[in-house]
Amino acid sequence: MARKTMVIVNPASGNGKTRISWPDIKKNLEAAGLEFDDVFTTCRFEATHFASQALRDGYDTIISVGGDGTLNEVVNGFFADDKMINPEVRLGIIPGGTGGDFIRTLNYPGDYKEACQILGRGEARKIDVGQLHFIDNDGKPTQRYFVNIAGFGMDGAVVERVNRTSKFFGGFLSFLYGTIMALIQFESFQLSLEIDGKLVYEGPATMAAVANGQYFGGSMQIAPQAVLDDGVFEIVLIEGLKKWKLLRCLPSIYKGAHGQFPEVRFMQGTTVRAVSRDRALLDIDGEQPGVLDAEFSLLPGVLNIIC
Numbered sequence: 001m002a003r004k005t006m007v008i009v010n011p012a013s014g015n016g017k018t019r020i021s022w023p024d025i026k027k028n029l030e031a032a033g034l035e036f037d038d039v040f041t042t043c044r045f046e047a048t049h050f051a052s053q054a055l056r057d058g059y060d061t062i063i064s065v066g067g068d069g070t071l072n073e074v075v076n077g078f079f080a081d082d083k084m085i086n087p088e089v090r091l092g093i094i095p096g097g098t099g100g101d102f103i104r105t106l107n108y109p110g111d112y113k114e115a116c117q118i119l120g121r122g123e124a125r126k127i128d129v130g131q132l133h134f135i136d137n138d139g140k141p142t143q144r145y146f147v148n149i150a151g152f153g154m155d156g157a158v159v160e161r162v163n164r165t166s167k168f169f170g171g172f173l174s175f176l177y178g179t180i181m182a183l184i185q186f187e188s189f190q191l192s193l194e195i196d197g198k199l200v201y202e203g204p205a206t207m208a209a210v211a212n213g214q215y216f217g218g219s220m221q222i223a224p225q226a227v228l229d230d231g232v233f234e235i236v237l238i239e240g241l242k243k244w245k246l247l248r249c250l251p252s253i254y255k256g257a258h259g260q261f262p263e264v265r266f267m268q269g270t271t272v273r274a275v276s277r278d279r280a281l282l283d284i285d286g287e288q289p290g291v292l293d294a295e296f297s298l299l300p301g302v303l304n305i306i307c
Contacts, residue, residue: 003061003090005036006054008047008074010066010096018066018096025065025094025112032120036063041070051077055085061306062089063119067097068148072285075129075303076145084302092119092306101286102148105213105228106307119306126301127228130212134282134294146285147303149216149223152274152292153189153207153238154246156281157182158217160288183247188240189278195235195269204240206263210272210296211236214256216286224256225266231300232268239263272296 007029011019018025029036037059041047051062051074064074071093078084078091094115095103109115130146161182191205209216211223211234226234241249241263252258259266273295274280280292 002035004059005034005061005063005092006050006059007036007038007063007065007094008041008050008054008070009038010041010047010070012041013066013070013097021096021112022065025116028113028116029063029119032116034116034120041066041073045073047073048077051075052080052085053077055089060086060089061092063092063094065094065096067095067100068102068286070097071102072144072146072148072287075147078303079145087302088304090122090124090304090306094119097286101215101217101219102213104215104219105148105226106305108307122306124304124306125229127303127305128212128231128301129299129303130210130233131297131299132210132282132284132294134290134292136290137288142290144284144289145299146212147228148213148285149209149211149283150285150294150296151207151209151216151222151283152276152280152294153191153205154182154186155207155209155217155222156283156288156291157186159283159286160281183243183250186243189276189280191280192275193237194273195267196271200267201237201239201265206238206241206246208238208274209236212298216283220253221256222253222258223266229301231298232270233272233296233298235267235269235272237265237267239265270298270300 039050064071094112095110132150133143136142188204193201209222211226214223214226223234223236249261258264276292282290
């Protein structure tokens with residue numbers, strides 16, 4: 001039985017570069033032997049609606065064309081009432097955004113021509129997905145799913161700054177500039193952190209990442225030991241740091257070498273609870289949808305991804 005494929009395109013991703021490259025992407029998909037329908041997003045969260053509707057209409061392969069934020073929206077469309085709409089659905093990726101962090105862990109090409117060839121072959125593997133309950137920016141309890149990393153603290157402040165300014169200079173420079181500017185203004189927040197029901201930290205914090213993938217922030221290797229299909233989160237905590245020391249720590253994060261600093265802790269678990277009396281911004285796959293308090297849960301091996 002032939003598969004039905006829907007391609008969800010965010011033309012605004014990559015600061016609008018995807019809109020320009022889409023005609024050639026389409027030709028490459030067709031050359032790879034794929035038959036598909038396509039739809040373009042025009043606003044935030046529309047990719048979630050398109051993915052959900054496509055699954056209800058019988059599509060069993062969904063391809064996301066865009067960046068980490070677009071991919072996150074598509075994956076959120078795979079779920080309804082706390083379960084997968086179609087557990088057999090396959091997710092495909094054509095990179096086109098600013099960060100491109102998830103594909104680094106996946107060892108997936110950033111070039112769309114190579115990506116189209118992989119999609120044509122159609123080989124898939126199962127990976128874990130994170131589920132997150134939190135407070136949105138309007139103060140309402142909500143939930144989202146993530147495939148890469150959900151963090152809070154300074155990384156949330158960086159993402160908020162990057163997403164409201166131009167990404168013209170691409171992922172690395174946009175996030176590096178956003179990080180430096182956020183660092184200048186950022187103050188540590190009080191954090192209570194539980195992993196698998198056990199209190200592991202209480203005190204001042206700079207940031208924490210609950211990681212399925214290894215990279216965030218435009219190529220920072222924040223969680224070098226994270227594996228997409230090992231059934232656990234890699235949790236990285238950076239305790240409260242003076243700004244000068246945080247600036248010293250920053251270059252090592254790009255190399256995954258920040259474990260040399262005693263204020264950096266690496267832990268593992270399947271559930272995480274983070275509480276703060278301060279306003280700590282969340283970062284979910286490169287988007288800034290809300291604040292702490294938050295609860296994270298791992299859903300092992302639920303997503304089929306073509307790679």
